[in-house]
Amino acid sequence: MVALVIAEHDNASLKAVTLNTVTAASQCAAVSGSEVHVLVAGSGCGAVAEQAAKVAGVSKVLVADAPHFADGLAENVAEQILAVAGSYSHILAPASAYGKNILPRVAAKLDVAQISEITKVDSPDTFERPIYAGNAIATVQSTDSVKVITVRGTGFDAAAGEGGSAAVEAVSSVADSGKSTFVGRELAKSDRPELTGAKIVVSGGRGMGSGDNFKILEPLADKLGAAMGASRAAVDAGYVPNDWQVGQTGKIVAPTLYIAVGISGAIQHLAGMKDSKTIVAINKDPEAPIFSVADYGIVGDLFEVVPALVNELG
Amino acid sequence: MKVLVPVKRVVDYNVKVRVKSDGSGVDIANVKMSMNPFDEIALEEATRLKEGGKVTEIVAVTCGVTQAQETLRTGMAIGADRGILVETGAEIEPLGVAKVLKALADKEQPQLIILGKQAIDDDSNQTGQMLAALLGWPQATFASKVVLEDGKVTVTREVDGGLETVALSLPAIVTTDLRLNEPRYVTLPNIMKAKKKPLETIKPEDLGVDVTPRLKTLKVAEPAKRSAGIKVPDVATLVQKLRTEAKVI
Numbered sequence: 001m002v003a004l005v006i007a008e009h010d011n012a013s014l015k016a017v018t019l020n021t022v023t024a025a026s027q028c029a030a031v032s033g034s035e036v037h038v039l040v041a042g043s044g045c046g047a048v049a050e051q052a053a054k055v056a057g058v059s060k061v062l063v064a065d066a067p068h069f070a071d072g073l074a075e076n077v078a079e080q081i082l083a084v085a086g087s088y089s090h091i092l093a094p095a096s097a098y099g100k101n102i103l104p105r106v107a108a109k110l111d112v113a114q115i116s117e118i119t120k121v122d123s124p125d126t127f128e129r130p131i132y133a134g135n136a137i138a139t140v141q142s143t144d145s146v147k148v149i150t151v152r153g154t155g156f157d158a159a160a161g162e163g164g165s166a167a168v169e170a171v172s173s174v175a176d177s178g179k180s181t182f183v184g185r186e187l188a189k190s191d192r193p194e195l196t197g198a199k200i201v202v203s204g205g206r207g208m209g210s211g212d213n214f215k216i217l218e219p220l221a222d223k224l225g226a227a228m229g230a231s232r233a234a235v236d237a238g239y240v241p242n243d244w245q246v247g248q249t250g251k252i253v254a255p256t257l258y259i260a261v262g263i264s265g266a267i268q269h270l271a272g273m274k275d276s277k278t279i280v281a282i283n284k285d286p287e288a289p290i291f292s293v294a295d296y297g298i299v300g301d302l303f304e305v306v307p308a309l310v311n312e313l314g
Numbered sequence: 315m316k317v318l319v320p321v322k323r324v325v326d327y328n329v330k331v332r333v334k335s336d337g338s339g340v341d342i343a344n345v346k347m348s349m350n351p352f353d354e355i356a357l358e359e360a361t362r363l364k365e366g367g368k369v370t371e372i373v374a375v376t377c378g379v380t381q382a383q384e385t386l387r388t389g390m391a392i393g394a395d396r397g398i399l400v401e402t403g404a405e406i407e408p409l410g411v412a413k414v415l416k417a418l419a420d421k422e423q424p425q426l427i428i429l430g431k432q433a434i435d436d437d438s439n440q441t442g443q444m445l446a447a448l449l450g451w452p453q454a455t456f457a458s459k460v461v462l463e464d465g466k467v468t469v470t471r472e473v474d475g476g477l478e479t480v481a482l483s484l485p486a487i488v489t490t491d492l493r494l495n496e497p498r499y500v501t502l503p504n505i506m507k508a509k510k511k512p513l514e515t516i517k518p519e520d521l522g523v524d525v526t527p528r529l530k531t532l533k534v535a536e537p538a539k540r541s542a543g544i545k546v547p548d549v550a551t552l553v554q555k556l557r558t559e560a561k562v563i
Contacts, residue, residue, distance in 0.1 A: 071478075100455070104441075104442075108444035109447050113408075113527075113529050116437065117437065117439075132435060137535050137537050140529045140532065141529065141532055180483070181480065185473075186478075224563065241476075242491070243472065248437070257562040274540055291542060309552065
């Protein structure tokens with residue numbers, strides 16, 4: 001069995017979630033003689049290919065380098081994956097905005113089901129995945145010849161980024177589909193760690209009261225080196241941008257420490273953070289559902305508790 | 315221009331589902347069913363495009379049981395002009411739904427298909443992309459802004475870390491994210507009007523589509539439960555616990 005991992009990258013470096021996907025791929029192809037290959041489709045992405053070649057457990061890196069792969073357009077990247085899909089038993093991508101956008105196109109063209117957001121590999125054809133916002137875990141067995149899978153990063157440890165020495169092989173690039181064009185990108189500039197990969201996350205909810213009040217969380221996040229997140233209620237109220245959203249329809253995070261401030265704990269939010277190692281909840285309502293999943297709770301006014309916490313951290 | 319909007323009948327957003335004790339699935343008997351929230355956003359967007367004079371007809375489509383007619387009626391109360399129910403009691407996976415929709419798109423010839431980005435029951439997030447691939451159309455998933463003009467659609471997408479804008483030639487597929495719009499409340503007069511709009515019922519076989527599932531669900535289980543911890547009296551205790559007990563800071 002040979003599994004193919006689709007690398008997520010920005011043409012300069014590999015996104016960390018690719019490493020978790022490599023681990024899932026290794027578990028899919030866990031019989032002797034199995035291999036894991038990585039496809040890097042990008043433009044001027046040689047550095048990414050070299051980085052992928054060093055990932056432990058990867059035996060070959062395929063590189064498709066062409067201008068029309070620069071911005072990860074689904075139409076082009078999916079065609080490129082299909083062009084190399086050949087005899088792979090498994091094709092995996094991170095269950096990120098990137099992977100979710102591209103991979104179902106590949107599955108449909110191969111006439112196979114996609115298994116979305118797996119959190120566990122039981123055997124090469126059997127996987128676990130959350131459904132109903134994580135309120136149930138389904139174990140599904142694929143009857144298709146090729147398994148097309150997106151991988152929830154928090155379900156798998158990251159493969160070591162060093163130690164591998166895979167061969168790098170250039171593959172011929174498919175033509176530009178010509179049906180979609182990239183117009184532009186507005187990425188939030190932040191010195192904080194990325195939400196999905198952060199060790200500590202500080203999130204605010206509707207209890208913050210306004211977007212301005214989120215500033216009160218900044219010293220706390222700075223002190224802890226944390227990423228900042230939010231509940232859907234806070235995003236819907238327009239306090240913070242949508243890419244801060246933690247939950248069923250936002251980001252799934254599992255940091256070592258998750259601090260929920262003014263978040264009541266709707267099931268859709270819990271779905272996005274309940275696998276965190278330690279959860280702290282700060283809320284003035286002692287009955288808030290968030291306390292039912294929190295390791296440590298403080299009942300109180302967040303506008304007093306948060307500054308006091310910053311002080312206490314020294 | 316005609317727009318097709320596929321919708322799905324799902325367990326209501328506010329219902330906390332329970333796993334059946336025999337592990338065969340979740341218990342959806344006697345729970346409130348509603349239209350998938352992302353599909354409501356899709357219908358709202360199509361309706362706004364029609365109100366803005368860019369679209370002439372909106373066709374709502376669903377696959378499912380007889381009661382899914384209610385979901386189509388809701389869709390017609392929001393703004394769809396007619397509905398098509400592809401009736402089946404069997405479970406259909408996203409690939410099967412995409413094949414049904416492809417057959418309908420071949421027949422109806424819409425210039426734009428707007429779908430929800432994911433259904434909140436199986437959380438698959440596949441159908442729109444699969445349909446785009448089967449039709450050979452371009453796609454813009456996770457849309458937060460849709461501008462239709464000059465024979466193309468320009469879509470702002472919610473991606474990790476921010477926003478991205480792509481322009482697609484028509485016909486095209488768009489899937490909706492939460493912030494695209496806020497769906498209107500359905501009014502009683504519109505519900506009454508919707509009852510008079512045409513609703514066609516067909517079977518997957520009529521479309522010549524094989525919707526046999528490819529995945530076998532072996533088991534559905536409760537997720538590992540997190541037990542409630544303790545409430546601490548003050549931040550000093552909290553910091554001390556985080557340092558010495560949890561050892562996370």
